[in-house]
Amino acid sequence: MEKRRKMRSDKKRDVKPTIEDNLKECIFRLSYITHTPVKDVVASICKQGMRTKSVIDEISNYFIREYQFRNTYYIGDTNKKSLQRVVLDSPVRVTTRLDQNTYLEIRSLAYALDVTPTRSIAILLEFSVKNIDVVDSFVRNYLKDEMDHRRMKELQEVFSFIKKNNPSENEISWFAFLSTILDDVKESAFNIKDVVGNWLDKHTKK
Incomplete structure (x- = not known):
């Protein structure tokens, strides 16, 4: 009997979220000033956004199902409309690679929002880039390293x-x-x- 291959915890998953062009420009600017590849900027912002309560608080306004962030439980509202089919004015795609743990967290967020994981990444990016604490943390950590x-x-x-x-x-x-x-x-x-x-x-x- 053939054994099922075990999923590596450090395995990266390619994702290509569709975002607004102005959000892409902001991400590209972050990439430029920090000499960091765009895919790594996107991954870092996603990870930091998932850890920032103020970001999750903002996104929670669109939760359809329940979601837990540390010791906080958010109750969804099934009467809310999903953000899955929101029409973007100037849609563009960005590419990133997420580690397995981050992707699993993204899937939980997607479930609460009733959207696909790729769409939830786009939503997470939008709210994270608007959050001064998330972006400042990214820039400040870069400077400390350099x-x-x-x-x-x-x-x-x-x-x-x-x-x-x-x-x-x-x-x-x-x-x-x-x-x-x-x-x-x-x-x-x-x-x-x-x-x-x-x-x-x-x-x-x-």
């Missing part, structure tokens, strides 16, 4: 100063902050450590 401790501390101090003295009602994010720094460079290829280091030297000289 910058040495001293430079990262200097950057944090400048960011905190700008945020504290921000005259606008709009909240300053790490995404916007890093984008502004890179816009000054105007080069397609750059070394983030050098760029940020030079920017700090230029703008923090006494």
Whole structure:
């Protein structure tokens, strides 16, 4: 008798969610400023979104079936209309690869929303990219990996100063902050450590 092959827990699954073009542009911008492949940006944002309660709280407004997030239980409403067939204005596809555990979590979310797993990824991306905590966590973790401790501390101090003295009602994010720094460079290829280091030297000289 032939044995059934065991599914590897680290096996990746290819998925191609359809999203709005403006959401794709935001993801591509994140990819550019962090030198991270688009498929990895999408995967990271999905994973972080699944762990962020404020994101799940927003999505829960569309739950048709029950869903559990840690110790929180959401009760669905079967009278709600599924988001499966929502017509997008400018639909485009993005490709990513999700690990098995994340995909299983996505399937649970899809069940609560009464949509396909691929559609639930698109919904998750939409709400996650709009969430400043999710995007900031992604950008900040990237910078911590790329910058040495001293430079990262200097950057944090400048960011905190700008945020504290921000005259606008709009909240300053790490995404916007890093984008502004890179816009000054105007080069397609750059070394983030050098760029940020030079920017700090230029703008923090006494």
